Amino acid sequence: MASFECFLICFVLILLPSSSSKAYASVVEHTFLVQNFTAKPLCKEQVIPTVNGSLPGPTVNVREGDTLIVHVVNNSPFNVTIHWHGVFQLMSAWMDGTDMITQYPIRPEDRFTYKFNVTGQEGTLHWHAHVVNLRATLHGALVIRPRAGRPYPFPEPYEEALIILEQWWNTDIENLQLRPAPLSDAYLINGLAGDSFDCSRNKMFKLEVVQGKRYLLRIINAALNSHLFFKIANHSLRVVALDAVYTNPYVTDIVVLTPGQTVDALLHADQTLGSYYMTTQLYVSATGQPFPDKTLANALVVYQGATSSSRAMPSLPDVTDTQTAYRFSSSITGLVSGPHWRPVPRNVDERMFMTMGLGLEQCPPSMQCPGLYGQQFAGSLNNRSFENPKTFPMQEAYFYNISGVYSDDFPNQPPIKFDYTNFNVSTDYEYRMLFPERLTSAKILKFNSTVEIVLQNTAMITAESHPMHLHGFNFHVLGQGFGNYEPSRDVGKLNLVNPQMRNTIGVPPGGWVVLRFVANNPGVWMFHCHMDAHLPYGIIMAFIVQNGPHPATSLPPPPLDHLECCRDAEIYNHPTYDQY
Template identity: 50%
Template sequence: MARALFFLACGLALLASSIASAAHVEHYFHVRDTAVRRLCRDIVITTVNGSLPGPTIQVHEGDSLVVHVLNDSPYPITIHWHGVFQYLSAWSDGTENTTQCPIRPGESFTYRMIITGQEGTLFWHAHSQALQATVHGGLIIRPRRGRSYPFPKPFREFPIIFGEWWNDSVVRVTSAALARGNGPDHSKAFTLNGQPGVLQPCSADSIFKMKLIQGKTYLLRLINSALNMQFFFKIAYHKMTVVAVDACYTNPMETEVVVIAPGQTVDVLLKADQQPGSYYMAALNFISWDGIPHEYKAATGIITYQNAETSTPPLMPILPFQNDSSTAFTFHSNLTELVNGPHYVPFPQEVDENMFVTVSMGVLPCQKNATCKGPFGKRLSGSMNNQSFQFPKLSLLEAFYYNVSGIYTTDFPDHPPGPYDFTKQSNNFNEALINVNGTTRLKKLKFNSTVQIVFQNTAQISYESHPMHLHGMDFYVLAQGFGNYDPVNDPKKFNLVNPQRRNTIAMPADGWAVIRFRANNPGTWLLHCHVDMHLLWGQSMVFEVENGPIPSTSLPPPPPDLPQCSDLESVANRNSPMLSES
């Protein structure tokens, strides 16, 4: 019955779309398993509406967005609207066991939100069991009707989504890694808009292509929905101008290469100013960790000028070395906000809460009757201040709203247990440091308080760049650097005038980053590493932002169709079968 009503509603929505208000945008997501062919193999993946990537949602700032989700997949699932503030609509954030319990197979849920106070490029993705790998799509927020971009209007826009590809069920891959207690198998390829490109077998005929007219300017909306990888992105013989990151406008920054971490978006202007011809665009992963890098080939697409000679092969860009941390740091650290641009919010100068948070890998005891292959026979774990977050069966937001005791505590530590040389390589496998605690400890914040966090990366087990993503609010990036944070000298490097504003920061490997944000959105908001396996390992924490003093600053009650919580373990362990293998 739920499925029949869903498809009836789809038809009625299409019929009404021509007469509905332009300020009301409605979509229907049918989550189901779909057979696709990649890398010479037929495989079943979970998709939205049968496509990879899923549908691109386009709204204007100020619109209301309603998305009806029917889950016909074998997995419980949530859909997260990555970067959307969700002011007073925290129930629609789509974060499993933080703001809701997942939508069970055969059931549905409607996400409702007002898109206000931001414009640019965001995206949506599954926030359950690594399903983001194939369940994702773009979310484009254009200026409010009657308003314009803070740069010349481009001739055309292209969303480009970066992804990873496995020749197996991604749920099976990550579940096996969790059971073993060590890292998952590497992905087999990278993708641009779902296609690997010419460097991979059986992929040349379905490569992503763009058609350009010489002299025109185009807006490329770059989205990194990969589970694990940062990317270098270049277009042969073309420069790009960055104009926004994470739906926040920046001062224009010209560059030959874009660096984009999981969870980040970057808007660039591309001027078609070269000789008519064909040129490859390419995305190769940035290796931020130590050790021998796994061999990868770049994902590729093609731009072709109108009236170009088709017999001439495309030109390939020269990409940075995979471990070029200098290029990555230069790109990430040189961005600044467009002061007094659309939706500019004055930078908060006073700080109410100071936190120093170590972001580390560690170990937890092996589960009962299991054999773990992590360090010291234990299972790998991600942690923040030595706390590895354990999600409860009930959603944290429901526990917050109904004041349910015994689900979590609000004593997340502001500092790690003790000081040590965080980036010293000899601490790599120091057992006294890598043993962490599995807890459900939140940090309580007063409404409208200003929080400053020093993120300190560590060398425990390995060192790598962690893309830290905050739900429900943007933050300002004051500074970032390498080594141990120096509380005396590093504050002198803070940009207190026009720091970049975003929702995901790629903190340097073997380094630190400082962010500041205003807690002006009541609810429970996840802060986590956007490397998916690190999130599954517990590299996250949650802020409980208290209600404000009046009803318009307080969390409203949950919607009547909010998914109910129950034991989903048997359902979650199902795996999609592979159809065949060539």
Template identity: 45%
Template sequence: MAAAASMVFFLAVALAAASNSDAALVEHTFVVSQVKLNRLCNDTLMTVVNGQFPGPAIEITEGDSVAVHIVNMSPYGLTIHWHGVLVQMNCWADGAGMITQCPIQPNNNFTYRFDVVGQEGTLWWHAHVASLRASIHGALIIRPRASLYPFPRPDKEIPIIIGEWWEMDLVQLDRRLRNGLLFDMPSAATINGKPGDLYNCSGAIKETNILSIEHGKKYLLRIVNAVLNSEYYLKIAGHKFTVVGADANYVKPYTTDVIAIAPGQTVDALLVASDAHNPGGRYYMVAKANQPPKPAIQISRFISRATVQYNNNGPESKQDDEEADPVTAPEMPDEHDQITSFYFHGNLTSLQLPHPVPVNVDERLFFALDSGSFCDEGGSLPCVKTTNMTIHRFRNMVGTINNISFQLPATTPLLQAHYYNKVSSIDTLRDMPDRAPRMFYFSETIEPTSKATSVRRLPYNATVEIVFQSPLLGDTFANPMHLHGYNFFVLAQGFGMYRPERDVKRYNLVDPPVRNTVQVPIFGWAAVRFVANNPGVWFLHCHYGHHSSSGMATTFLVENGPTLDMSLPPPPEDLPACSENYNTRLAYE
């Protein structure tokens, strides 16, 4: 009966889409500039879009076309990435700096044009040069045609963007990360751009988020983790969520009192305002950073909170009332609790797959996610050598995949080099191997590594399976791995070393969650599968800023199919050209 009901619903959606097939063109103008914003009682010079932090939301209906006009008035070259948008047959619009295009130079303009087809839910957009995504980002909301949701229609939708407040220059931060100089910290966590009342300073008026809700109504929270460095736990005291979507893919409704969301991920969750016993009550919504245990570097207490206020008797009537009821706070998971994250991600299953999980695998890849070290002979921290035997005391620690630290090409974006058959001219080019050259050490020692522009070629329509393995020892992190231009089937996850003879039996080939960013557990692994049917050059990277900037990344070069409509089209005529002098040439997120 449930399967029949589901089929009837999706048939209704298809018929509604057919009867409302007049897709719209949604246009935005993003002016990128530097403005002074005040948080934590200080004026901080921030690079933002339209003077806003977070930036403006893009709201569209499935099937619409989008045109975003970028006016770069900042001092930095930059690109904008449409995180999770599949941009089918349109790799040129992906917005990955020096992968698909050169950065848009200061005092220059560029228009991104793409269609959004077959996707519904919450995604986001962000800068994809240097660490500028920490301040240049916003929600991208895709609604179904005829407003037909596969869950009770909400009375209101509320974006919740978890972010960080940095009081340092983000391009300088990226240079430090790129060279393996860790570890700088943000000054605060934020919800919708505000640190919340935990960060009050003397003499300043409290600035926090007040979310006004009414008893009995349903709210769709569109949650985005836009931070550089941490997975977050999100809770609202006295309330539960029903998770209905993740990374713009519907999931079977899952009820929980805590949401785990890694950098790059989005979660759609229904909140029912059901506090019948205290209709005027106030409750904290708390976002708390999850972090690895020692000996990993520990961040200071990193929490932001907003107030959820029942307002049946008038809007925000108790916000400044000193005699108002106290705000109830939730009991949060421990900051080192990794099990809650593991079970949250593992409990998600797909409501309906875009197509069946492919059974026959053409390419099997084992990607060891780790740290390596390199000797910077010309840098400020050179190698140390002895006379009896050469000893390299590597001072710079970088992220790696299969012991290769990714380096962006210096002058020509990979996609352009591929389109014009000049990939072989990139001096730093190197093939990404199937697996690590030395297996099973994973941070027992910090191995010497090399920097290279690693590329893995994939035939058109090949089924690819990747097992991501996080380090098992030492100073380590979980790893949110994001692939541009594709969604993954997330087949399984586990702790310890992946062993195919044991773990393949655990694969969910029936209703696995479909995501663009998979959280690879700390001290563990995750197995994913996708079909390489979108030609172009696609970036795969960890979405932690200190990992991606220092090289935990690679690229997939997906070849053309047999027909013209399965082949990469020519670049737009106004694609930005590279400059010899732009100061973020070698930087990405």
């Protein structure tokens, strides 16, 4: 009997740690098969690259603390990487999924496995391809729920619903590489165009709700290039998170999302039984910018038990309503008492003033270019236009001390001061300012340093909102406004108590934003405009965060399978390669 009791005790002791670990962290595993697929969300069939044959792609559900493993099998004709937008990638920067920044692209008929831990964040993020234009159809939701037993910091919803806003073209994906990119043919909600088009009238997403219940809407702007309004007829939304960071509840009847942003909002089904349009509407921030004829897509919120066939339509803002967009983006504050909140660091080690917008570069011979003076458009950050590396990914070059891949001299300010929001070419020097220098340019940051960036939008070509996305970090949004940033006037207005935190922020057209973050994540991290059309323009730079004082705060070597593509390409034979 004693031996049997010992067996029972030992059996329970073996089980307990396993059960406990499962309660707090698990391994979540997926396979992403990237291949061409024939879709018809609009009026004609179109061959598009997809993940697992769906648009949008599969939803990845994890809990905070879980380890995510995703096997990407590339059976498409395109080079591919998958970026986990907004995931910190703490000590796993090799898994960030940025083409020629952290990895070589996954070539056709090749495969790659992403493996990383999801720690210190909860809410809605998303994954998408990070090779130009492919994220138009290669994208999906990444939902991070609290650890088991930990409640949301808001009333528990009756149900949750994903709302993925997308942009659609009736053309081959290669045609989106044109500069400028062609206008889109439609907008989609969860892959469906709705009744904005006769041919898709019966293809409309419907959210069925029970009167009196609350629903958590996880809204993602997966559009390639478009800022979007979002509204539900006769209903208010209570915003509770932005970019997977909890906020103080903010009640609004309209939401605005730049490309790459996410919003978690509670919908209270408190109206009479019926059907209500859920609509996304294009927001155009640039004066005189062309936009498509069809600027909205419809879905439906349908009350269970409704008998009427009538549908209430929301009143929508004008597509150029910058004030409504600014009111939403600037009004929300952070939930200081919420999980994973980080106070604003007060001592700043690096101060950067970064002008941003469009410039020009020489038009290639035998081409007609649409830019000013007959040139083609280029991007500009402090008069630098980013050139993607062609030999080694930046992080590999940094880790192995390979020279000649990038420069580490990205400037803290533009070469000259000027009237940023009222630029006029009156001198030869100002004319030359229109032509930013093409470089693969990085800024070196000491580990654990606090960085403040003033992003100043310019009107050198046109003033428009640029959604700037920082990989590897969230940042505090301390303030934003219109016109030129003036420290003597604007520093006193900055919110150092409970600002919102984000990974992507739209810089107001002809305006500015002040960001602050702590560089506590070693590796190479892109900072770029999240309008895909602006990636080849070069509105990009990179931060290189140096190692900390201990192995636990230092970038580890890349996983062995990370290097397989390099061995195949014989890149290790490069004379400057220094084996780790």
